[in-house]
Amino acid sequence: MCFDVDVALRRGPRLIAARFATAGGITVLRGVSGAGKTSILDMIAGLVRPDRGHVRLAGETLFESGSGRFVPPERRRIGYIFQDGRLFPHRRVRWNLLYGHRLAPPDTRWMTPDEAIGFLGIGDLLERWPAQLSGGEAQRVAIGRALLAGARALLMDEPLSALDPARREGILQVIEDIRDRLGLPTLYVTHDREEATRLAATEIVLD
Ligand SMILES: Nc1ncnc2c1ncn2[C@@H]1O[C@H](COP(=O)(O)OP(=O)(O)OP(=O)(O)O)[C@@H](O)[C@H]1O
Numbered sequence: 507m508c509f510d511v512d513v514a515l516r517r518g519p520r521l522i523a524a525r526f527a528t529a530g531g532i533t534v535l536r537g538v539s540g541a542g543k544t545s546i547l548d549m550i551a552g553l554v555r556p557d558r559g560h561v562r563l564a565g566e567t568l569f570e571s572g573s574g575r576f577v578p579p580e581r582r583r584i585g586y587i588f589q590d591g592r593l594f595p596h597r598r599v600r601w602n603l604l605y606g607h608r609l610a611p612p613d614t615r616w617m618t619p620d621e622a623i624g625f626l627g628i629g630d631l632l633e634r635w636p637a638q639l640s641g642g643e644a645q646r647v648a649i650g651r652a653l654l655a656g657a658r659a660l661l662m663d664e665p666l667s668a669l670d671p672a673r674r675e676g677i678l679q680v681i682e683d684i685r686d687r688l689g690l691p692t693l694y695v696t697h698d699r700e701e702a703t704r705l706a707a708t709e710i711v712l713d
Pocket residue numbers: 517518520522537538539540541542543544545546
């Protein structure tokens with residue numbers, strides 16, 4: 507079991523709740539706008555505290571309302587990829603890429619910068635500023651930053667939605683490579699059924 511999630515959160519008039527366990531690979535989270543997909547990723551990442559429940563990853567409890575346990579986001583080792591790359595705009599690509607790597611305890615690093623740069627094909631971008639990247643390039647750098655920070659699992663929130671079709675295909679292949687070559691358990695939010703079918707063995711639909 508990879509992710510073991512049972513969370514509930516009241517947001518305004520809405521109760522957002524989900525309970526699921528994943529087996530590995532990519533699990534797609536689908537549902538209408540406002541169903542709470544981003545809120546659920548935020549709770550798993552530790553950016554938002556659930557009202558009750560638990561979040562476990564590979565058997566480790568990251569949140570549990572009963573015991574009050576709450577592991578802060580920077581210690582969860584979960585990479586979070588947003589729609590837009592969310593790079594630090596005032597730092598070059600190389601700095602952005604190495605940001606989490608520098609902070610990660612050495613025994614949690616499992617990929618070297620050279621390996622990540624080769625895997626993602628971003629060697630030519632290292633001296634650029636984020637504003638000089640296309641959406642797809644920025645997404646590769648954001649993925650590299652997560653991998654180099656020692657992520658043992660990934661959360662992806664509509665990572666293709668800001669990209670044109672050609673760039674979508676490039677990033678889809680990177681995500682398939684992460685699934686097939688790196689084997690990181692991934693929760694993936696999308697509205698797109700085709701994308702879901704292509705990437706995921708399991709789909710969770712929120713109502
Ligand atoms: N910070 C917040 N404070 C209060 N309510 C919020 C907050 N963020 C989101 N919500 C509300 O919580 C609900 C779930 O929002 P969320 O962004 O998780 O949904 P979503 O399924 O990811 O939607 P979308 O597909 O449109 O991105 C919505 O009704 C939203 O208005």
